[in-house]
Structures are given as C-alpha cells and as structure tokens.
Amino acid sequence: MFACKSAKMASVLMKSKTNHISEKVEEMGIIIEQMGYAPVPGRIVSYLLISEPPYRDFYEIQGFLKASKSTVSTTLNQLMQQGVVSYITFSGDRKRYFQINTKGLLDTIKQQYKQARVINNMVSEVLEHRKNSEFQRFNKELKEVINFSSYIHNGIEKMIKDWDKAHR
C-alpha cells in the first residue's frame, strides 16, 4: 500500500517532469530539424543535452521518444558516426550509455561555419566566369555579393583559427 502510494507519487512527479522535458525536447528538436536533421535525431540530441543524467541507455531513449528500436538504433549509429554522440559503459553492466560528445558537437558546429567557404568559392567562380561579360552593371552587383561573402568567410575563418589557437 505504502509502496503503491509512493510509486504513484513518483509517477506523478516523473510525469510532470517528463512533460516539461518533453516540451523542451520537442522545441529544441525543431530547431535542430531546421538545421537539416530529421525529427528523431533532433530529439535524441535534444534529449541527451538536457537529460539528467546526461547519459541514457538504449531503452530509456526509446521509451522517452516512443520510437521503434530500429529507428533508435540506426539513428544512434548515425549520430555516433558523425561524432555528435558517443557512449560510456559501467563495469558489471552490459548496457551502453549514450551521451553527447561535446567535442564532436563543437567540431560539427565548426564545420558548419566553415561551409561559408563553399558559397564564397561558388560566387567567386561565377564572377571569374563572367569577367568578360557585356553586362558590367550586373558584374558590379555580383562583386558586392562576393565582397560580403568573402568578408564574412574570412572573418569566420579567422575567428575559428584564433579560437583553436587559444584552446589548444
């Protein structure tokens, strides 16, 4: 009886807490989705970010997300391959506990910003290709785009380099 009541209270507490976290995971998940991920990976990353403890085993993740084993498995493996998630183990416990790999996360974010180079290259190539164009007015406008793009690109590059230097 007492045990039952206690379990019930725990469940109620759990539930409200879980709901709160659920909401957070949901909204953070959407933000992550918008940076080009599918819903489930977004939710897993969100969950591992705000979960206390910050590591969870396979079935905890699956239970929280209410997703299938296969989905959780493949998604975790993708995230691990990407370096955003890793796992720890505890001796005498066969489970793997998945967690955010903050170093990998940082690298991924860094990598994103380095993408500035790609667009900068592209747009520079365009101007190179158009150098003998009859439409210098357009070229001049394009140059403005390239100027901005290089300006940002160089700035980001420098910032990252400085950061790396300071944190080595």
Add this chain to the structure above:
Amino acid sequence: MFACKSAKMASVLMKSKTNHISEKVEEMGIIIEQMGYAPVPGRIVSYLLISEPPYRDFYEIQGFLKASKSTVSTTLNQLMQQGVVSYITFSGDRKRYFQINTKGLLDTIKQQYKQARVINNMVSEVLEHRKNSEFQRFNKELKEVINFSSYIHNGIEKMIKDWDKAHR
C-alpha cells in the same frame, strides 16, 4: 544551303557552350541544393548567375532545364517571392526576362548567417536548464560549446553590422 550550314555550325557551337554551362549549372546547383533547396530552384539560380546575358525569358529557362512549364512557373514565383529573382521587361516585348536580384540574394545570405543566433540561444538555454546538474563535468564541456557558439555568433553579428554601416 549556306543558311543551313551556318545554322548547323551555330548549333554545334551552341551545344559545346551549352554543355559547358550545363556542367557548371549542375555543380553549382548541387551546392545550392545543399543549402536546403530543391534541384530545380538550385539550377535556375545557377543558370541565371552564369548566363550571358544574365536575364532569360521563361522559355529559355524551361528549355535549358528541360523541366515542365508548371515547375518553372511555380519555382520562379517562389524565388521571386523570396526576393532572390526578379524580372525586367523591354518595351514592345511582352515577355518577362528573369534575373538574379543581387540585393535580395545578399539579404538571403545575410539572413542565413544571422541564424547563428538560434543555435546559440538554444545551447545557452540548455546550460541554464542544467545549472543545478550533478554532472558539472558535462556542464563544463557544454560551456565550452556555448563559448564558441557565442563567440562566433557575436563575431558574425558585429561583422554584419559593420558591413551594413559601411554600405549604407
């Protein structure tokens, strides 16, 4: 006969040039796809960027892409709504000539970089949420991520502000 030969030569020339441009459009298209666009919009933007003249009518675009009228129509309208494409007209010619709106393109690129704020906010919120966590080691690692994220975010913000100031 002469006319025929000339047409043939033109066609051959055209073809090689078109192929060259085709390749470029294709690869630039992929880059643009990777920033979250579908293939056709990517190709249209690419085409208008490197085409000489830098404006093309509806049927030129359609013919070059070998896409359906409907696809071209809706895509052009989307791009115009986004501000990346606009059109010009010539008197005595009913056609619209579509072209890149460099100002709109610049704004779109700018907007992309401003997205840095979103991830920075999210990750800051995570730390706020975890402030009483038992896992200070993880929190410390997260702080590193946040530091980088804010650092880049502030840098980008400042760069854009400076750019806008200098180009007003």
Add this chain to the structure above:
DNA sequence: ACATTGGTTCGTTTTTTGCCGAACCAAAAA
C-alpha cells in the same frame, strides 16, 4: 473575331524520406 503567346493552376504521378516491425544475432545469464 479568332489565334497565339506567355504564362498560371490544379490534380496526378514519381521520388525521396522517415519510420516501423519482425526476424535475426552475439554476448551474457541462468
């Protein structure tokens, strides 16, 4: 007035994405 041009609209097809379930497997426990 009729035909043509320069598109637009909308219902349909095609392709891709995201996720699931069931069967499967290796390591550990019983």
Add this chain to the structure above:
DNA sequence: TTTTTGGTTCGGCAAAAAACGAACCAATGT
C-alpha cells in the same frame, strides 16, 4: 544448454516533397 538481454538489419509502407501535364486564362497580335 537454453534463455534473456541489448541491440542490428532489412523489407516494406505511409507521408511528404518534387516534378509533371493538361486544362485554363488574360493580354496581345492578326
């Protein structure tokens, strides 16, 4: 040795995204 645990793999399916085609329309040309 058999069972259980902690996953993995693969075929399939439903929904969403992308592209299409045919019918349509307004403005211009004849």
